[in-house]
Amino acid sequence: MNKTLLGYVPKESPIYEVHPFVKLFFLLVVSLFPLFVAAPEWNFGLLVFLLLLMFLCRIDMRTLRIYVPVAISMGSIILLSYTVLGGRHAEFQVVANVFGFPIYWERLRDALVVYFRILPMIATMVFFLSTSRERDVIVAMRSIKMPFVVTYVFAMALRSAGMVLEDFHIVRQAEQARGFDTTGKSLAYKIRKYVMYMIPLFALSLRRAEEFTNALVARGYSFTGKAAKIKRADYVLTHYSYKIHDYILILLITAAFGVLLYLSLGLGFFELDKSQFIQWLHQILS
Amino acid sequence: MATAVKKSEMTAEEIWTVQPGERRSVGVIHIVILALLIGIGFVVGAFGSISFPLGFGVNFFWTGIAVQQVGAIWFGGWGVLAGAIFPFFSNAIAGTPFYVSLAYVPANAVQAFLPAWAFRKFKADPRLKSGRDYLILFIAMVVSSAFGALWSPLVVLRGFGLLTTESVPLFIWGWFGGNVIAGIVFNFILLKALSAVVIRTPAFVKRWWS
Numbered sequence A: 001m002n003k004t005l006l007g008y009v010p011k012e013s014p015i016y017e018v019h020p021f022v023k024l025f026f027l028l029v030v031s032l033f034p035l036f037v038a039a040p041e042w043n044f045g046l047l048v049f050l051l052l053l054m055f056l057c058r059i060d061m062r063t064l065r066i067y068v069p070v071a072i073s074m075g076s077i078i079l080l081s082y083t084v085l086g087g088r089h090a091e092f093q094v095v096a097n098v099f100g101f102p103i104y105w106e107r108l109r110d111a112l113v114v115y116f117r118i119l120p121m122i123a124t125m126v127f128f129l130s131t132s133r134e135r136d137v138i139v140a141m142r143s144i145k146m147p148f149v150v151t152y153v154f155a156m157a158l159r160s161a162g163m164v165l166e167d168f169h170i171v172r173q174a175e176q177a178r179g180f181d182t183t184g185k186s187l188a189y190k191i192r193k194y195v196m197y198m199i200p201l202f203a204l205s206l207r208r209a210e211e212f213t214n215a216l217v218a219r220g221y222s223f224t225g226k227a228a229k230i231k232r233a234d235y236v237l238t239h240y241s242y243k244i245h246d247y248i249l250i251l252l253i254t255a256a257f258g259v260l261l262y263l264s265l266g267l268g269f270f271e272l273d274k275s276q277f278i279q280w281l282h283q284i285l286s
Numbered sequence B: 001m002a003t004a005v006k007k008s009e010m011t012a013e014e015i016w017t018v019q020p021g022e023r024r025s026v027g028v029i030h031i032v033i034l035a036l037l038i039g040i041g042f043v044v045g046a047f048g049s050i051s052f053p054l055g056f057g058v059n060f061f062w063t064g065i066a067v068q069q070v071g072a073i074w075f076g077g078w079g080v081l082a083g084a085i086f087p088f089f090s091n092a093i094a095g096t097p098f099y100v101s102l103a104y105v106p107a108n109a110v111q112a113f114l115p116a117w118a119f120r121k122f123k124a125d126p127r128l129k130s131g132r133d134y135l136i137l138f139i140a141m142v143v144s145s146a147f148g149a150l151w152s153p154l155v156v157l158r159g160f161g162l163l164t165t166e167s168v169p170l171f172i173w174g175w176f177g178g179n180v181i182a183g184i185v186f187n188f189i190l191l192k193a194l195s196a197v198v199i200r201t202p203a204f205v206k207r208w209w210s
Helices: A020-030 A040-056 A061-082 A105-131 A134-143 A148-177 A187-193 A195-218 A244-266 A276-285 B002-008 B012-016 B028-051 B064-093 B098-103 B105-121 B131-159 B168-198
Strands: A094-098 A101-104 B053-055
Touching: A020 A105, A020 A134, A020 A244, A040 A061, A040 A105, A040 A276, A061 A105, A061 B053, A094 A105, A101 A105, A105 A276, A105 B064, A105 B098, A134 A148, A148 A195, A148 B028, A148 B064, A187 A195, A195 B028, A195 B168, B028 B053, B028 B064, B053 B168, B064 B098, B064 B105, B064 B131, B064 B168, B098 B105, B098 B131, B105 B131, B131 B168
Parallel strands: none
Antiparallel strands: A094 A101
């Protein structure tokens, strides 16, 4: 199994046949797709496509469970902000009354549009995080010629996030061993006491900063001055090369975006008045 | 020992002023601090984003503000950079779309920059020795969070067409309250507890980069 930023993916997953840059390119471009699509059924289609990709890439779908509460809370907030908090509009069509709040068809429709826009955007991010290892992100950045110091900081940041998480567990266990237990306490109490984790976390990180620095200086690393100008051999990049299917995938993603732009901006293909789903829902609610 | 005694008596003015003969330059430690702050912010910020979500990366109680503002006060430009970058990662993990996170960068940068600027400009003591230091931190927290709270819902979320005009106040207050309350809970204690140690380390930044 390969440990990715969000979970584990089997080494035999087809995603590892793809160059890391293609995954980054996919994230950057496909995240834009929902912004040009209003019709919810098309965005839902994109969501299903992304979930299918995750399945094909043998991502452990159980890791997606942490996003279920996110999706539900986001859906509820969108629904509330568009309906109850949406104000009163005499020009809109009332489809229901809930505790004295008029629920307008136009607001309900807009809430659905926004929700189905957000879901595939989140899924694209989750797909990237689920299939990319720290090394993949670094390789993707280096293959587009990002400066060494930027990629190095990025790599260190990702690595240190893992260390901080580990430190967090150590601090928590140490405090539990000394009798500190927040079980059954109020949320306000837990929040107040969270600072008991923050101070040791900061202190540990400051100590680590010195250890890191000494290790880097001892190995001759420098990010300023003459030593920083020396061209370094990039060992990691030697393990990755673009293959024909990588170029094909980049072309396909670019072409898909081009077609989407033409259909959306040129022909208005994804507009709401052409949405079958919205028309069907309107008929049911009217 | 004599040096230690002298350093413990440092005034707020001395903390921010480069002394004659003192050499300060950007070093590897600052790059490391930048990376570590992003790392801490990633974890601490994600906790707030996952535990108290309001939606689209806006939270009722955002713990990441502590890393953002305290880090920038101690480490100047490196803390500001980290404060602008780490929410991008913590939001991503918590399910905020890529381009929405990207558009939050100016708000996060200002939230980190203002307290750092205020402490340097008004020579406030990061160890919070007087009421004036507390007041400067509090005002900087409120003003910077107000900017973030206005930028994010009005420019970002409205720009992406994610909010109605009527629901904008909920997100403005959500962002503002979530940041200021978390700042009050964590910033004062962190500065009070650790500043005395941090200002003695080579990583501490007196000007903006060194």
